Amino acid sequence: MPEQKTNAEADFSTTVDADGGMTVLISGWLTIHSAAALLTKIPGAIEKEGFPQPIRLDLTDVTRADDYGVFVTRELKTLAALHGSDLQVINMPDVVESVFALYGHISPHEAPYTPPALNPAAIITDIGGAAVLGMRKIDATVSFIGMVVFAAGHALLHPGSFRLSDTIELIKRGGVDAIPVVGLISLITGLIMAFVASVELSKYGGNIYIPSLIAFGMVLEIGPMLTAVVIAGRTGSAYAAEIGTMQISEEVDALSSMGFDPILFLTVPRLAAMLIAMPILTVLCVVFAILGGLIVSVTMLHVMPAAYIQGVMDALFIDDITWGLAKSGIFAILIAMIGCLRGFQVRGGAASVGNAATSAVVSCIFMIILADSIVAIIRIYWG
């Protein structure tokens, strides 16, 4: 701001004195506005004279000062002392002297600097520390699972303690509101699958196998997985951020102090909501993907709609549908539990909430893929 500049400017001039010393005459405002400029220019001017003895800092013409000004004189004093000369502040006007009287004795707290020691033993303690930390994390996760199982059991035995209205709201937010995005993504996936499959299959006149490919692949693998990944990003992170924010604003503690079990109050409804919403979303996902395949097959690949639907029907067995829905249930449990756990682990401030949301999504997706492969192996030996 130009107006400020004219008011707040400071200037200085130097003169060499008869006794071999030098005088630095500062005029104007010795304040926050001029501190940086003075601190960059005056040391150079003093150095040019070769740090004579003594250096006098004449403040006769200073009209205003503040703690930044006091800091400037102190820095200059320290600098002069480093080069073996003594800096004296002279001719302080009353306005400046009162400021110096106030702030002159205040100095920043200086912690003794200790260089980080290069201790070979530190590597061992670091490894040990990381191991202990890892164990604690496992411990926390296992006890969280235990608490959720206990709270869910409690809710089953005492249905009155189950928060039904919260659960319905959560189903709306995590399930119903997710229908557009899940539907759109799966529709597009169906289009792509049909299109990519036809590239190879059409060579052998095999376009008629596209419906069975899409139906089988979506029901058993892609449907549950795709839905789970979308919901992990959408709802898992939301659970972590929501509970994390409650955690830092002491709302979770408030629940405990009123005698509510935070797990029963927050996690069980979310778990129930996910368990209800996920299989339904998965079914929708499969239906939309089959629809997407139908659009491409009928419009571009010359497959009759009736033949397409017959192909889908032939490919689906109740067994596969059961496996697919069971998987979506497992994913639902993973997403709800991981989202809530990351939320409860939040400590500190806003950044921690962000970390929890990120960590929830990453952990959810990792665990979904891991669980999917475990289920695939189990299915092979199931018979």
Next chain:
Amino acid sequence: MTNRENIIEVKNITAQFGDDVVLNNINFNIARGEIVVILGESGCGKTTLMRIMTGLSKPAKGQVLINGNDVSCCNTTRKIGVLFQNNALFGSMTLSENIALPIAEYTALDNAAIQKMAGIKLAIVGLAGFEDYLPSAISGGMKKRAALARAMALNPEILFLDEPTAGLDPVSSAEIDELILHINRSAGTTMIVVTHELESVFTITKRVIMLDKITRGKIAEGTPEFLKNECPYPFVRQFFNREPRVRAAAVE
């Protein structure tokens, strides 16, 4: 320009949330170097008025001038410091980093100097040695002081303090009051304080502006002693004498 008598002029301020009138035609001036307390019942619009005066909210009608510049259009943030009700310290930064942030943004000092100035600011509010603490690791009173140090990091001409002593023990409250007076006297900082603590009011100010929840306007203005003993409105005297409304109504 900078030496006009009234550093802040509040002109015909009306604030509305939807159809709800929160403030109705508020007018007052604040002189340079003055400490003014804004008082009133909970929900009478004190914080809203403060938000409008700092340019964080826009009024429905009227304007606030700081040094003759309208806060809603001109960049006045450099001239004011705000202590928020909940401190608003950045939780992921240490106290030193919290204070260094505005200094680094608005001055040309080098890093070492910024660190030292942040240290000096913390020392002024009595927090020397707590540079590397996170806000979550210190007590409520210390957080208030750290937030005050950040608000005055750039030696603003005006400090807005929203409930600076709310929720603090009497000793910490008294210390904050003393700090407010100290800053006002040493730097000539103009201060606008929103508070409920009557003891603080009598300690720090010569001028109180009282807002009314019913008429949504300024109900009284004057020294705390005047408002306590001589104000024509019974409600104002009740407020200062801490009398419950029911009893006072019976006395009337």
